[in-house]
Structures are given as structure tokens and as C-alpha cells.
Amino acid sequence: MAPADSACQRHVMIDGRVYRTVPDSSWDAERREADMARTAVAHQVVSPMPELLSYWLHADDALALTRFMNDELALLVQSRPQRFTGLGAVPLQDVDLAMRELDRLVCDLGLAGVEVGSNINGKPIGHPDFEPFFAAAESLGAAIFVHALRPCGMDRLVGPPLLEQVLAFPGEVGLAAASLMTSGTLLRHPRLRVAFSHGGGALPMILPRLQHAWEHMAPVHQCMAQSPRDLARQMFYDDLVYDGAAIDYLLDVYGPTQVMAGSDYPFAIMDREPATRIAALGLDEATQRQLRRDNALRWLSIVKPWAE
Structure with missing residues (x-):
């Protein structure tokens, strides 16, 4: 800084x-x-700015940085447990170090889980190299939040550099979600609780195409023992798509039990009125409560929730 x-x-x-x-x-x-x-927000789930995940640093340096962030985040949560829940960071460029820090941040610091990037230096999160990490997260009961990070194809964008966040993140996070499906990671670890930023990005639009290919193309069917539609409904997604009709589509594709409020606070692209946006959808109170609170509690495995 x-x-x-x-x-x-x-x-x-x-x-x-x-x-x-x-x-x-x-x-x-x-x-x-x-x-x-x-903004009528009772509780925040706080995680590092994705760029600070720092997968491009030497692993030992990244470990030092993530340990510092995790310690500071734990202090924030401990000072106001009714207001904040924390997701830490781990140096996934070294899976062994990442697993060690994951254990520390969950077992010693009391954080609810971890944020990871959509790719680690070009490797998608569904890559076999990360299998031990997901096994460890499942065993620890750690929630995982996947955020788009350093997408490929930036040379295709025309305009200011910040268009990376605006135009490229949705495709990047959609590919990350699909990689957990096509790699078999979700089937091997059915108790994983994984959530994705930006409503899963492009996933809800490419999911029908993937489903059709799974039904009619043998190689696609062979890489997934369960239908893509069903696999997608095992994961969680924030509702940060900035449009009521788009949120309605997420609810239709993923189901009302898998979508939860997101804000991207405190950055410029944040949804400044997340509670108001949910209220404007015209949903029944039970479904609104799922989006505002209950689905996040399930993802985080919080059994003694904060007050609304």
C-alpha cells in the first residue's frame, strides 16, 4: 500500500x-x-481483494502475505462477530503451503473458509494439481469463494484497462465453474461448498449448451458422470448481475436455494443497494429470505446466525 x-x-x-x-x-x-x-446490510462476508491473492509471487513470499492478511481479517471478525464473517487467502501456487495455511485459518483463526482465484497462474481451479486442496477443504468443512482473476484474452479488449473487470470477468468465472464440473472435482468431493462471483459469470448462458453436448456427445458425457444441470445446482452463486431479470434467470437456472446476495463492496462496480434490489424482484418473503440470508448461512455452514 x-x-x-x-x-x-x-x-x-x-x-x-x-x-x-x-x-x-x-x-x-x-x-x-x-x-x-x-444500505440495510446486517452482516458482511469479508474477503481479500482478489489481486492480493498474489499467485504470481514466490510461494514463500505469498505465504507471508496471506498469513498477514488472514491474521488481520481474523482480528476484524473477532472484534465484531455479529457483523463480519471472514474468508481468508492461501498461496495456491504451492498446494502444500496452501493446505497448511487453510488448516491454520480455519482451525486456529476461526475463519469460515477461503477465497480463491478462478485460475492460478493460468491453471483452472479444476486442474488435477488442486485436487488435494479441494479434498482438504472438504475435510475441514471450509467454504470456498471463487472470484474471477487475471483472465486470458486481454489483448482482445478495446478500451480502458478496467474493462478487464467489466467484460472479461464473467467469461473467466464461468470457465472456472465449468472446470470443477468437467474435471469431476464436484463428484469426487460432494460435500464441497463452493460459491462463485458475478452469478457464475457466463455459466448460466453456456450451461444449456454444455447440457446438450453431455446428452449427445460421448466425450463430454464421459467426463461428467452427472448432468451439468445437476452439477451446477450443487454450487452457490452471488446475485451480483445488476439487473432484476438477470437475477430471475439465475434463480431459474440454479434454483432459489443456490443464489445469495452479493455486493462487491467497497469497489466502484459494487451494487450500492443489494437489499433494495432483492426486494424489488417481487419474490415471496421466504425466497427473499433465502437470497438475503439463508443460502449464505448454508454455504458458510453457520448454525448460529447473526440477527437481520
């Missing part, structure tokens, strides 16, 4: 260059709580 022009901001630096300028709500609990009160 480096100071920015405002005392309430900091620059995130990568390779000596400003990657992003972030507000103090990224780390200031009181500022977060004030924003939560304004």
Missing part, C-alpha cells in the same frame, strides 16, 4: 505501479458499519 491524495484512500501497488486506489472502507470497520447501516 502507498498513500494516495486523500487520507481516506490508499494505492495498491504492483510492480511499482498503481493498480488500484481503494477507500478506507476496505479496512476501517467503523466506516464499513456506517455504510452497512445506510
Whole structure:
């Protein structure tokens, strides 16, 4: 971090260059709580900014960074357990180190799980190299949140660099979700609780195509012993798609038990009124409650929930 022009901001630096300028709500609990009160949010699930997962660092350096972040996140959660739940980070460029830190952040720090990138230095999360990590997460009962990170094909974008987040993230996270299906990871680890950012990105649109291929193309059928439609409904998805009709489609594709509120707070692309957006969908109260609260509790395996 480096100071920015405002005392309430900091620059995130990568390779000596400003990657992003972030507000103090990224780390200031009181500022977060004030924003939560304004937007009718009772509880936040807090995780690192994805770029800080730092898979491109040497593994030992990444471990030091993730341990620091996890320790600080645990202090935040411990100071306000009724307001915050934490998801940590692990250095997945070294699976053994990642498994060790996963055990520490769950068993010693009390975090609910971990955030991972959609790919680790170009390897999709469904790659066989990460099988031991998912086995460990299943055994520990750790929730996993997959966020789009450093997508390929950036040379195809025309416009400012931030279009990476706007245009490329949905395709990237959709491929990540599909990789857990086509690799057999979900079938080998049926108790995994995995959630995806951005409504699963492109997944709901490519899922019918994948389902059709599974039904009519032998190689596709052979890589999945269960239908893609059913596999997709084993995972969780945030509703951060910025449009009521799009959320309705997520509910139709994934089912109302698998979609939950997301905000991308505190960044510029965040949904500033997540509770209002859910209320405007015209759903019955039970389904609204699933989106606002109950589905997240199931994903996080929280049995003594916070108050709404």
C-alpha cells in the first residue's frame, strides 16, 4: 500500500505501479458499519481483494502475505462477530503451503473458509494439481469463494484497462465453474461448498449448451458422470448481475436455494443497494429470505446466525 491524495484512500501497488486506489472502507470497520447501516446490510462476508491473492509471487513470499492478511481479517471478525464473517487467502501456487495455511485459518483463526482465484497462474481451479486442496477443504468443512482473476484474452479488449473487470470477468468465472464440473472435482468431493462471483459469470448462458453436448456427445458425457444441470445446482452463486431479470434467470437456472446476495463492496462496480434490489424482484418473503440470508448461512455452514 502507498498513500494516495486523500487520507481516506490508499494505492495498491504492483510492480511499482498503481493498480488500484481503494477507500478506507476496505479496512476501517467503523466506516464499513456506517455504510452497512445506510444500505440495510446486517452482516458482511469479508474477503481479500482478489489481486492480493498474489499467485504470481514466490510461494514463500505469498505465504507471508496471506498469513498477514488472514491474521488481520481474523482480528476484524473477532472484534465484531455479529457483523463480519471472514474468508481468508492461501498461496495456491504451492498446494502444500496452501493446505497448511487453510488448516491454520480455519482451525486456529476461526475463519469460515477461503477465497480463491478462478485460475492460478493460468491453471483452472479444476486442474488435477488442486485436487488435494479441494479434498482438504472438504475435510475441514471450509467454504470456498471463487472470484474471477487475471483472465486470458486481454489483448482482445478495446478500451480502458478496467474493462478487464467489466467484460472479461464473467467469461473467466464461468470457465472456472465449468472446470470443477468437467474435471469431476464436484463428484469426487460432494460435500464441497463452493460459491462463485458475478452469478457464475457466463455459466448460466453456456450451461444449456454444455447440457446438450453431455446428452449427445460421448466425450463430454464421459467426463461428467452427472448432468451439468445437476452439477451446477450443487454450487452457490452471488446475485451480483445488476439487473432484476438477470437475477430471475439465475434463480431459474440454479434454483432459489443456490443464489445469495452479493455486493462487491467497497469497489466502484459494487451494487450500492443489494437489499433494495432483492426486494424489488417481487419474490415471496421466504425466497427473499433465502437470497438475503439463508443460502449464505448454508454455504458458510453457520448454525448460529447473526440477527437481520
